[in-house]
Amino acid sequence: MTSGFGATGALTPLIIGDFLGFLDSIGVPVVQLLQIADNFAFITLAAIGLTVIFGMMGVINLAHGEFIMMGAYITTLSVNVASLPLPVAMLLGALGTAAFGAVIERTIVRRLYGRLLDSMIVTFGLGLILTQGTRIIFGNTLQSIGTPFGEVPGYTYSGYRVLLMFVAIAVLSAAYLVFTRTEFGIRARATIQDAETARAMGVDTDRMYTTTFAIGSGLAGLTGALYAPSATIVPGMGQAFLVESFVTVVTGGSTVLLGTTLAGGVLGTIDAIFSNLYGNFFGQLALLLTAIIVIRLLPDGLTGLAYRIRDKLGERQ
Amino acid sequence: MTLEISGLNAGYDGTPILRDVSFNVGDGEIVGIVGRNGVGKTTLLKTIMGLLDPESGSIQYNGEELTGKAANEHARRSIGYVPQGRDVFPTLTVRENLLVGETVGGDDETRYEQVYDYFPILEERAGQDAGTLSGGQQQMLAIARALVGGPDLLLVDEPSEGVQPSIVQSITEDLEEINDEFGTTILFVEQNLSVIQGLADRCYAIDRGTIVDEITGDAVSDQENLEEYLVV
Numbered sequence: 001m002t003s004g005f006g007a008t009g010a011l012t013p014l015i016i017g018d019f020l021g022f023l024d025s026i027g028v029p030v031v032q033l034l035q036i037a038d039n040f041a042f043i044t045l046a047a048i049g050l051t052v053i054f055g056m057m058g059v060i061n062l063a064h065g066e067f068i069m070m071g072a073y074i075t076t077l078s079v080n081v082a083s084l085p086l087p088v089a090m091l092l093g094a095l096g097t098a099a100f101g102a103v104i105e106r107t108i109v110r111r112l113y114g115r116l117l118d119s120m121i122v123t124f125g126l127g128l129i130l131t132q133g134t135r136i137i138f139g140n141t142l143q144s145i146g147t148p149f150g151e152v153p154g155y156t157y158s159g160y161r162v163l164l165m166f167v168a169i170a171v172l173s174a175a176y177l178v179f180t181r182t183e184f185g186i187r188a189r190a191t192i193q194d195a196e197t198a199r200a201m202g203v204d205t206d207r208m209y210t211t212t213f214a215i216g217s218g219l220a221g222l223t224g225a226l227y228a229p230s231a232t233i234v235p236g237m238g239q240a241f242l243v244e245s246f247v248t249v250v251t252g253g254s255t256v257l258l259g260t261t262l263a264g265g266v267l268g269t270i271d272a273i274f275s276n277l278y279g280n281f282f283g284q285l286a287l288l289l290t291a292i293i294v295i296r297l298l299p300d301g302l303t304g305l306a307y308r309i310r311d312k313l314g315e316r317q
Numbered sequence: 318m319t320l321e322i323s324g325l326n327a328g329y330d331g332t333p334i335l336r337d338v339s340f341n342v343g344d345g346e347i348v349g350i351v352g353r354n355g356v357g358k359t360t361l362l363k364t365i366m367g368l369l370d371p372e373s374g375s376i377q378y379n380g381e382e383l384t385g386k387a388a389n390e391h392a393r394r395s396i397g398y399v400p401q402g403r404d405v406f407p408t409l410t411v412r413e414n415l416l417v418g419e420t421v422g423g424d425d426e427t428r429y430e431q432v433y434d435y436f437p438i439l440e441e442r443a444g445q446d447a448g449t450l451s452g453g454q455q456q457m458l459a460i461a462r463a464l465v466g467g468p469d470l471l472l473v474d475e476p477s478e479g480v481q482p483s484i485v486q487s488i489t490e491d492l493e494e495i496n497d498e499f500g501t502t503i504l505f506v507e508q509n510l511s512v513i514q515g516l517a518d519r520c521y522a523i524d525r526g527t528i529v530d531e532i533t534g535d536a537v538s539d540q541e542n543l544e545e546y547l548v549v
């Protein structure tokens with residue numbers, strides 16, 4: 001199957017293989033690092049759409065897993081049915097889910113701001129409808145599109161999974177820049193802090209909410225698109241992302257993207273260690289226990305800790 | 318700029334607060350709304366700004382009816398708003414706060430220069446979170462944030478509240494100069510006598526949601542006249 005990534009695609013695993021071989025030769029524990037980085041990518045990508053919607057808008061989107069599933073389905077169908085190249089199909093997966101998110105915000109979520117429990121129940125119901133609807137329309141499973149690139153030479157590691165680590169960093173950075181450095185991001189943050197005052201300054205706050213929700217949904221769709229080649233495409237596939245995404249939001253704390261990055265690093269390491277030693281089940285258990293410990297010890301999550309350390313260092317200077 | 322308000326009734330969730338409020342503000346004027354705590358001054362400014370929908374009555378701005386329009390549309394029509402308690406965006410930097418105010422003004426660097434001329438401290442603190450500023454500096458930021466939008470009409474709610482007396486004096490002078498330099502019409506709410514007397518061309522006294530007096534000319538500088546509506 002052609003990957004659609006062309007010549008660069010064929011070269012990527014070779015380049016990565018050489019690079020890893022070099023690291024190995026200077027004594028870096030490459031296999032363990034790969035495992036941690038792979039987990040970091042999975043955890044941050046699983047969480048990013050959820051963190052944007054929760055952190056920016058205070059809405060806990062329990063249909064998050066189904067938004068991921070939607071991105072994966074659009075991507076897979078675009079390749080299988082419409083024969084589109086994989087990168088284009090992935091883009092469609094992200095954009096299609098973003099558009100769906102915009103419609104959901106306008107029609108449903110908008111009525112539920114400030115009503116945390118109501119919005120949880122409604123999005124939970126939406127998730128059920130999406131899962132069952134997908135099952136009815138597309139059946140129990142879709143044919144997988146297969147993972148591009150093959151294995152990294154010299155390692156039993158999928159070259160595509162290695163690429164995803166860099167994609168995860170790129171996606172986090174892009175989201176960070178959008179919300180901190182662009183005029184849109186600044187107006188969106190102003191809206192979230194104080195919608196009434198933002199409106200009095202001329203900000204179209206309704207549009208800000210719709211756009212922010214669409215971006216969060218689109219990021220979830222992108223996650224589904226990125227994991228579509230290596231996942232089993234079934235209506236309930238979103239469940240596989242849920243533990244990681246919610247644990248990340250909880251341990252990350254209030255500063256949206258910094259929290260996701262910190263939690264991704266810490267949780268990725270913990271998951272790698274426990275999954276290797278005791279298997280996947282204990283890896284997930286370790287994540288949940290970490291979340292509980294973090295909530296007990298650090299009420300504002302890892303970002304709270306990071307800020308406290310920063311302030312301490314600042315005082316000393 | 319003309320603002321004509323007539324027969325305005327407004328309140329919260331069916332509780333009436335403003336009752337049959339009518340007055341007008343002419344181009345380039347500085348008009349004060351004076352009255353004790355809880356009489357409906359903030360409610361009046363919020364209703365004019367479109368943050369609260371009136372039950373009935375009309376708000377004509379340059380001959381156009383504003384009732385029923387959202388606050389962001391008011392801002393687009395060059396009405397600036399400085400809320401009570403300032404309400405700067407605390408975790409946005411000073412510069413980012415100004416950028417939000419610029420939403421309606423367009424990307425006009427000279428406005429920033431003018432604003433920094435009035436409030437040099439804001440340029441010094443441009444990269445700092447607004448929440449870390451003192452009360453007086455936040456008040457300056459709230460005024461500056463409205464100014465970068467290039468308002469024809471500026472609504473200011475109790476600029477002296479929670480601000481050191483020395484800074485109150487300078488903010489009063491700044492507002493006076495802004496009116497002078499740009500011809501910005503100002504409608505402000507105050508309980509502080511020296512601010513009212515230092516700033517207002519004329520005043521309306523408000524009590525229990527309705528306008529009870531208009532104070533013009535020399536009467537504005539007569540302390541007893543104003544105290545009647547301010548002292549409990």
Ligand SMILES: Nc1ncnc2c1ncn2[C@@H]1O[C@H](COP(=O)(O)OP(=O)(O)O)[C@@H](O)[C@H]1O
Pocket residue numbers: 329334352353354355356357358359360361
């Ligand atoms: N958001 C609100 N909901 C309900 N009642 C309010 C609200 N804001 C103010 N009020 C009431 O409206 C009346 C007028 O308040 P306000 O306009 O803030 O007075 P002022 O600005 O003159 O001190 C008060 O009785 C106050 O309790």
Ligand SMILES: [Mg+2]
Pocket residue numbers: 358359360401474475
């Ligand atoms: Mg008030």
